[in-house]
Amino acid sequence: MGQIVLDKVSKSFGDVEVIPPLDLTIEDGEFTVFVGPSGCGKSTLLRMIAGLEDLTSGAIAIDGEDVTEVPPSKRGLAMVFQSYALYPHMTVRKNIGFPLRMEKMDQAEIDKRVETAATSLNLMDYLDRKPGQLSGGQRQRVAIGRAIVRDPSAFLFDEPLSNLDAALRVGMRLEISEMHERMQTTMIYVTHDQVEAMTMANKIVVLQAGVIEQVGSPLDLYHKPQNVFVAGFIGSPKMNIFTGPEAEKQGAHTIGIRPEHTDVSMTEGTWKGTVGVAEHLGSDTFIHVHNTGLADMVTVRISGDISVKHGDDIYLTPQPDQIHRFDAQGLRIE
Amino acid sequence: MAIVAQSSKFSSYGRPVLAWGVGLLFFFPIFWMVLTSFKTDADAVKPEYLFFFTPTLDNYLNMTDNYDYWRFARNSVITSVSATLFTLFVSVPAAYAMAFNPTRATKDVLMWMLSTKMLPAAAVLYPMIFLAKGIGLYDTHILIITVLSLINLPIAIWMLFTYFKEIPKDIIEAGKMDGVNTWGEIKEILVPLAWGGIASTALLIFIFCWNEAYWTVRLTTIDAATLSKLIEGNRAPEGLFFGRLSAVSTAAVGPIVVLGWFCQKQLVQGLTFGAVK
Numbered sequence: 150m151g152q153i154v155l156d157k158v159s160k161s162f163g164d165v166e167v168i169p170p171l172d173l174t175i176e177d178g179e180f181t182v183f184v185g186p187s188g189c190g191k192s193t194l195l196r197m198i199a200g201l202e203d204l205t206s207g208a209i210a211i212d213g214e215d216v217t218e219v220p221p222s223k224r225g226l227a228m229v230f231q232s233y234a235l236y237p238h239m240t241v242r243k244n245i246g247f248p249l250r251m252e253k254m255d256q257a258e259i260d261k262r263v264e265t266a267a268t269s270l271n272l273m274d275y276l277d278r279k280p281g282q283l284s285g286g287q288r289q290r291v292a293i294g295r296a297i298v299r300d301p302s303a304f305l306f307d308e309p310l311s312n313l314d315a316a317l318r319v320g321m322r323l324e325i326s327e328m329h330e331r332m333q334t335t336m337i338y339v340t341h342d343q344v345e346a347m348t349m350a351n352k353i354v355v356l357q358a359g360v361i362e363q364v365g366s367p368l369d370l371y372h373k374p375q376n377v378f379v380a381g382f383i384g385s386p387k388m389n390i391f392t393g394p395e396a397e398k399q400g401a402h403t404i405g406i407r408p409e410h411t412d413v414s415m416t417e418g419t420w421k422g423t424v425g426v427a428e429h430l431g432s433d434t435f436i437h438v439h440n441t442g443l444a445d446m447v448t449v450r451i452s453g454d455i456s457v458k459h460g461d462d463i464y465l466t467p468q469p470d471q472i473h474r475f476d477a478q479g480l481r482i483e
Numbered sequence: 484m485a486i487v488a489q490s491s492k493f494s495s496y497g498r499p500v501l502a503w504g505v506g507l508l509f510f511f512p513i514f515w516m517v518l519t520s521f522k523t524d525a526d527a528v529k530p531e532y533l534f535f536f537t538p539t540l541d542n543y544l545n546m547t548d549n550y551d552y553w554r555f556a557r558n559s560v561i562t563s564v565s566a567t568l569f570t571l572f573v574s575v576p577a578a579y580a581m582a583f584n585p586t587r588a589t590k591d592v593l594m595w596m597l598s599t600k601m602l603p604a605a606a607v608l609y610p611m612i613f614l615a616k617g618i619g620l621y622d623t624h625i626l627i628i629t630v631l632s633l634i635n636l637p638i639a640i641w642m643l644f645t646y647f648k649e650i651p652k653d654i655i656e657a658g659k660m661d662g663v664n665t666w667g668e669i670k671e672i673l674v675p676l677a678w679g680g681i682a683s684t685a686l687l688i689f690i691f692c693w694n695e696a697y698w699t700v701r702l703t704t705i706d707a708a709t710l711s712k713l714i715e716g717n718r719a720p721e722g723l724f725f726g727r728l729s730a731v732s733t734a735a736v737g738p739i740v741v742l743g744w745f746c747q748k749q750l751v752q753g754l755t756f757g758a759v760k
Binding site: 199200201220221222223226227228230231232234235236237238247248251252295299 | 651653656659660675
């Protein structure tokens with residue numbers, strides 16, 4: 150069980166309101182990702198759920214029980230920190246078993262649980278080492294192990310992969326996703342990386358300046374961004390967003406078109422431009438087109454087979470049913 | 484190149500010579516005190532016996548026979564150990580609270596505590612004596628322990644605060660998530676992690692307590708008198724008996740010198756206040 154309900158939760162530091170009152174429900178078993186730029190309040194929100202940060206107003210309920218005044222240790226949640234936050238003076242075995250020892254669990258049961266967790270995380274060979282003798286990836290596994298053994302009602306992850314190198318990050322991302330598939334426990338995951346959000350989440354919560362911009366499944370957010378901010382934030386490379394005559398032609402203040410939804414031709418099309426940088430990834434090529442009169446630069450994704458080079462003239466045609474239209478307030482027009 | 488060669492020449496010859504020079508300069512008074520303690524009072528003031536004399540143990544033997552050195556030493560141990568433990572008992576939780584749950588007032592509180600060290604002790608001497616006599620605590624262990632604790636608390640809290648600040652907050656928060664209460668955070672996480680810092684703080688406070696003379700001399704007569712009082716008591720009206728005084732002083736500083744010798748590393752760490760990691 151692990152349904153988490155935030156009811157008009159807000160947070161101020163002194164006179165600065167970092168999170169205006171917000172409501173959010175995270176269903177039991179859901180993998181929810183809080184995503185947004187640095188300083189958007191996503192970590193603060195997670196820490197409020199954890200109990201590490203007091204609420205300025207509002208209430209938090211876990212499985213229907215109000216936990217607003219309950220200390221972190223009594224909320225039944227486990228947290229994985231960006232810095233791993235392992236106890237440097239304890240071995241891996243003691244680190245993983247620590248929360249169980251605090252529960253005054255029987256030593257034999259602790260040993261059993263620690264070994265089960267260590268086996269599932271490939272840590273059996275490292276049980277008697279101290280955190281200082283482990284690599285970053287191993288340390289993060291220990292931190293996850295320490296969270297798993299408690300069998301919490303929900304896991305909280307605070308940018309857990311930010312300190313790892315790119316290759317390891319992809320691997321750990323998969324491991325955490327698999328862990329969720331296997332355990333079906335509620336997970337809340339904070340990240341600024343929208344690729345992590347898209348690949349891992351059942352539900353994404355996009356935050357900006359403490360305000361929820363949109364809540365939805367990854368594909369909802371991709372196909373139907375509710376506003377210009379979400380449109381620009383979700384998707385890689387970023388959506389091309391223009392205002393001006395082209396937008397007005399579409400009956401909108403602002404329009405957006407994703408790089409992968411633009412057709413390219415060397416001879417004819419809606420917009421003419423000049424190829425700036427072409428980034429060849431092999432399977433795809435991202436071309437940055439200048440002098441279209443739409444924006445400084447338009448990014449287009451084309452098949453890797455098409456050969457283009459710097460300075461070529463090129464014609465772009467947006468796929469009409471893939472144009473996103475927004476009004477003067479930046480809200481989506483259906 | 485010439486500069487590099489010069490500086491390396493200085494490192495290999497000049498620096499050790501300088502270090503030894505400074506070291507010997509600092510050590511000389513101790514050496515002289517120890518040397519004098521083996522002279523008779525008469526020999527101690529005679530220039531011809533400066534370095535060459537017939538050593539005698541009389542000063543040490545008289546000391547235990549006449550002044551009951553061991554009683555003073557016992558009082559020093561009781562008051563210094565108790566004051567150190569009490570100081571830690573108060574300062575560890577205080578520094579923990581300020582390092583991990585700071586409020587807007589934390590910085591001011593720290594500065595205020597430090598400012599109490601700027602108060603001239605003489606300014607409160609008579610109030611303290613009247614107060615101590617008034618409540619019947621004059622010349623008692625409890626009074627000396629209290630006073631030693633109070634004068635050392637600010638420095639202990641500052642030192643521990645500096646050490647605790649170096650512990651990542653995440654680790655303490657991980658503890659909270661793992662079901663540890665406040666006492667558990669201190670016992671299971673903070674103390675093991677800051678053990679070196681706590682040990683050097685304890686050591687320094689112990690040395691300060693042991694060496695303290697201003698208050699221990701003035702707030703005791705017999706029952707709680709420490710070694711500082713013993714040294715002070717050897718000022719005879721008819722002049723100083725240097726041999727005897729040196730023996731008493733050597734016996735008073737001896738334990739602390741030995742302790743300091745074995746704990747050099749912790750002491751240096753303590754004195755640099757965590758400035759070098």
